[in-house]
Amino acid sequence: MSKCEQCIVREFSSLKALTKEELLKLSDCKTSHIIKKGEVIFEEGENVNGIFCIKDGICKLTKLSANGKDHIVKLVTKGELLGQRSMISDEPVNLSAVALEDMHVCFIPKADVMGYFDKNNQFSMNVMKTICGDLKEADDHMVNLAQKTVKERLAETLLYLHDTFGKNEDESLKVQLSRDELASIIGTATESCIRLLSDFKKSGLIELTGKKIVLKDSNALKKLAD
Amino acid sequence: MSKCEQCIVREFSSLKALTKEELLKLSDCKTSHIIKKGEVIFEEGENVNGIFCIKDGICKLTKLSANGKDHIVKLVTKGELLGQRSMISDEPVNLSAVALEDMHVCFIPKADVMGYFDKNNQFSMNVMKTICGDLKEADDHMVNLAQKTVKERLAETLLYLHDTFGKNEDESLKVQLSRDELASIIGTATESCIRLLSDFKKSGLIELTGKKIVLKDSNALKKLAD
DNA sequence: ATTAAAACATGACATTTATCATATTAAAGA
DNA sequence: TCTTTAATATGATAAATGTCATGTTTTAAT
Numbered sequence: 253m254s255k256c257e258q259c260i261v262r263e264f265s266s267l268k269a270l271t272k273e274e275l276l277k278l279s280d281c282k283t284s285h286i287i288k289k290g291e292v293i294f295e296e297g298e299n300v301n302g303i304f305c306i307k308d309g310i311c312k313l314t315k316l317s318a319n320g321k322d323h324i325v326k327l328v329t330k331g332e333l334l335g336q337r338s339m340i341s342d343e344p345v346n347l348s349a350v351a352l353e354d355m356h357v358c359f360i361p362k363a364d365v366m367g368y369f370d371k372n373n374q375f376s377m378n379v380m381k382t383i384c385g386d387l388k389e390a391d392d393h394m395v396n397l398a399q400k401t402v403k404e405r406l407a408e409t410l411l412y413l414h415d416t417f418g419k420n421e422d423e424s425l426k427v428q429l430s431r432d433e434l435a436s437i438i439g440t441a442t443e444s445c446i447r448l449l450s451d452f453k454k455s456g457l458i459e460l461t462g463k464k465i466v467l468k469d470s471n472a473l474k475k476l477a478d
Numbered sequence: 479m480s481k482c483e484q485c486i487v488r489e490f491s492s493l494k495a496l497t498k499e500e501l502l503k504l505s506d507c508k509t510s511h512i513i514k515k516g517e518v519i520f521e522e523g524e525n526v527n528g529i530f531c532i533k534d535g536i537c538k539l540t541k542l543s544a545n546g547k548d549h550i551v552k553l554v555t556k557g558e559l560l561g562q563r564s565m566i567s568d569e570p571v572n573l574s575a576v577a578l579e580d581m582h583v584c585f586i587p588k589a590d591v592m593g594y595f596d597k598n599n600q601f602s603m604n605v606m607k608t609i610c611g612d613l614k615e616a617d618d619h620m621v622n623l624a625q626k627t628v629k630e631r632l633a634e635t636l637l638y639l640h641d642t643f644g645k646n647e648d649e650s651l652k653v654q655l656s657r658d659e660l661a662s663i664i665g666t667a668t669e670s671c672i673r674l675l676s677d678f679k680k681s682g683l684i685e686l687t688g689k690k691i692v693l694k695d696s697n698a699l700k701k702l703a704d
Numbered sequence: 705a706t707t708a709a710a711a712c713a714t715g716a717c718a719t720t721t722a723t724c725a726t727a728t729t730a731a732a733g734a
Numbered sequence: 735t736c737t738t739t740a741a742t743a744t745g746a747t748a749a750a751t752g753t754c755a756t757g758t759t760t761t762a763a764t
Binding site: 708709713722727731734 | 735738741743744745746747748750754755758759760
Binding site: 397398399 | 541543544545547549551563566567569572573596599602603606607609610611612613614616617618619620621622623624625626664665704
């Protein structure tokens with residue numbers, strides 16, 4: 253079992269507040285898991301009873317809408333925690349988590365997390381601040397969905413993916429999403445998404461090579477995104 | 479100065495966790511305010527440095543979008559607290575709060591709230607659960623905005639207003655919103671909102687008398703809302 | 705390597721929604 | 735009360751977006 257006190261990603265999550273002793277204890281109660289691309293970490297409605305710490309990889313958090321289509325609420329990557337909201341609310345998770353690439357995650361049982369939560373004030377404060385950040389982000393997202401056009405949302409999302417997850421050596425976006433997934437982030441039909449990507453390509457804003465997307469003119473995209 | 483320990487709405491907020499002594503101390507540090515309909519409680523970007531406890535009335539939380547239109551993110555009513563997220567994040571508020579009717583609110587300075595927050599575990603847990611609830615609600619809202627039609631969202635919103643804020647003796651919805659405000663909850667143009675309301679009226683789903691809205695066929699509305 | 709399935713792409717068209725113009729009504733001030 | 739302004743309403747039209755059909759390309763499985 254790998255040791256939490258030596259784990260680099262710990263530094264990027266709320267867990268950074270834990271003491272040496274707490275980290276040692278954490279190493280014993282956590283379980284380590286390899287998740288393959290496309291596999292489900294947990295599903296909407298499930299009782300997770302703990303949180304996941306992402307050591308490596310990216311996953312999407314989705315919610316099934318009334319019309320049967322999945323909507324991608326958020327992308328989460330290494331260093332972040334999953335399932336905090338549901339743990340605190342003491343409710344089933346309201347979102348599903350699915351790996352977008354191979355992942356390495358650690359599961360920490362609820363009882364243990366709640367122990368640190370009660371005893372380590374800085375830790376609970378960190379968790380709370382993260383959730384508050386998520387809420388603010390959700391508010392922003394909501395307003396965008398309500399007020400911006402699909403084109404604006406696509407431009408904004410491409411920039412977001414670039415700025416948040418970076419690019420490969422060939423300049424293409426690191427997160428590789430299917431057109432369908434991209435559409436379900438911006439909240440539109442897959443065909444509309446594909447069409448707009450083609451338009452962006454024709455206008456020289458982006459370059460498309462299979463699933464790979466390269467941003468050629470970020471400034472123009474920024475203007476489009478408003 | 480009225481006494482917090484005798485305030486009924488306290489029972490409905492996170493403050494219910496406070497002890498008798500804490501409530502006595504609270505009475506001394508809080509300030510009481512009457513806010514007239516249409517007045518601003520705080521504005522996006524402001525440093526509020528405390529939280530508001532709503533003793534009476536309803537207000538809207540809005541966010542200005544890039545195109546200059548306000549979007550109503552949430553309605554908040556008596557018994558609820560305002561400004562928790564910003565207090566915990568230690569950031570300016572990301573939403574504006576405007577009274578939809580005459581209100582009575584109490585302001586509690588940040589330093590005092592944080593005092594209870596640190597010492598009273600149940601209180602901080604309550605606040606956290608509220609924020610988690612808001613986040614879950616925001617996720618739901620997001621998916622609705624992304625996937626449902628304007629008609630579905632209008633039907634859903636009318637039902638929400640009915641179920642959450644109730645009705646007057648004449649059966650009309652208690653919260654009286656302008657067409658413009660209703661439109662900025664569901665995320666559409668004012669004209670579209672007005673048109674759909676007229677349609678609903680013609681179909682016998684609702685009754686319109688000036689600003690007053692009466693739900694005549696909730697079941698049909700539920701079907702429409704999906 | 706071949707085949708089947710899934711993802712991507714694009715045209716044609718229908719539907720939804722926004723915008724602009726213009727009445728009408730209601731509310732607020734002088 | 736009168737007058738002015740804001741809110742509501744509706745038509746006409748344009749623009750945005752969704753849906754269906756169909757073909758192509760890519761991916762995955764045998």
